[in-house]
Amino acid sequence: MERLASFSNDPFDKPPCRGCSSYLTEPYVKCAECGPPPFLLCLQCFTRGFEYKKHQSDHTYEIMTSDFPVLDPNWTAQEEMALLEAVMDCGFGNWQDVANQMCTKSKEECEKHYMKHFINNPLFASTLLNLKQAEEAQHNETVIPFHPADDPPRPTFDSLLSRDMAGYMPARADFVEEFDNYAEWDLRDIDFVEDDSDILHALKIAVVDIYHSRLKERQRRKKIIRDHGLINLRKFQILERRYPKEVQDLYETMRRFARILGPVEHDKFIESHALEFELRREIKRLQEYRAAGNTKCARTYDHLKKTRDEERLKRTMLSEVLQYIQDSSACQQWLSRQADIDSGLSPTVPVPSNSGRRSAPPLNLTGLPGTEKLNEKEKELCQMVRLVPGAYLEYKAALVNECNKQGGLRLAQARALIKIDVNKTRKIYDFLIREGYITKA
Secondary structure (H helix, E strand, C coil), rough: CCCCCCCCCCCCHHCCCCCCCCCCCCCCCECCCCCCCEECCHHHHCCCCCEEECECCCEEEECCCCEEEEECCCEEHHHHHHHHHHHHHHHCCCCHHHHHCCCCCCCCHHHHHHHHHHHHCCHHHHHHHHHHHHHHHHHCCCCCCCCCCCCCCCCCCHHHHHHHHEEEECCCCCEECCCCCCHHHHHHHHCCCCCCCCHHHHHHHHHHHHHHHHHHHHHHHHHHHHCCCCCCHHHHHHHHHCHHHHHHHHHHHHHHHHHHHHHHHHHHHHHHHHHHHHHHHHHHHHHHHHHHCCCCCCCHHHHHHHHHHHHHHHHHHHHHHHHHCCCCCHHHHHHHHHHHHHHCCCCCCCCECCCCCCCCCCCCCCCCCHHHHCCCHHHHHHHHCCCCCHHHHHHHHHHHHHHHCCCEECHHHHHHHHCCCCHHHHHHHHHHHHHCCEEEC
């Protein structure tokens, strides 16, 4: 059975013979039972009965050749393919070059045959029309529907939401004040005239190039805002709060890299870390169950653990209160009040003790930053006033600087400088005067 060979005229485009490894020339034989890949033999190996692995000499076969007419009795299939390849290589209308490449037909024969069978042939015209209609139908079936983006809010001018949106105007898709808003000022006095010297002309061109670079930076920032949806900040913040606290911290840290990754890649990065956090937390919980020997009653274990933690917290609170309270009557009143609360009764109004109002326990400065910069008296002041060393050092520096500028400092000026409790301000003010750091005005 003869079939059209699927290779061009170039022998090097055909696969080699499986028997002698020589390049195949038409006609050649293809085994109908072996493959893929196709098992091809030249006529010499086929007549010798060549066998290789699963291929046997008694297998059915096909004779591969293109030496038969298709559209015209005087044109073989091989010449038809050669004509099409020559037209693709040389271009439509260059019939002399097409004939030179084919070598078997003249210029007139090539033009007449191509126009008759490939241009004016109604069979080919209807086939092309059907292919075009099928392509359009397939395109209509797989078209992606268009969904418009969310319309950004349209706040009134100079409102709080308008300021949050950096003056964005949705109707114009622009901002009231652009990035580098006065970039155009450098161009307002530039005028190119024929009398300009080469240096002046080059200088003006450089100013225009700089202006173009500033415009590109302005467009780049707008693109980042648009791609990442940063115009509607409230919606952006609501989406951010759905992550756990640890992932929110990572989100805040990685926000500066969003302009490099792009919106989709950045969201994938954050989502992957959120998933990793959830998996780690679940693994830690399962490890806790395994360490406790719990393999079945997870809910009961969680309930008992929560109850145990609450009891431990109550004991810790009681021990801390008893550690700092020196007044026995005040301690007894606190215990009585807590007992009433636990029993569901209204707590009794505590009677003031002989020592007056209870003072808060002294602040523990162990491990707080800035403690090593304080002397013993300053440490005692911070403990009694319950002020962290870092804040005290800032207040002290502000009061000393103001005193040096004014030549003295009054209590009212000190209270205007440091916005904290007035009683704490008075104690700090009196201490600094007593130690000689500042002087009264």
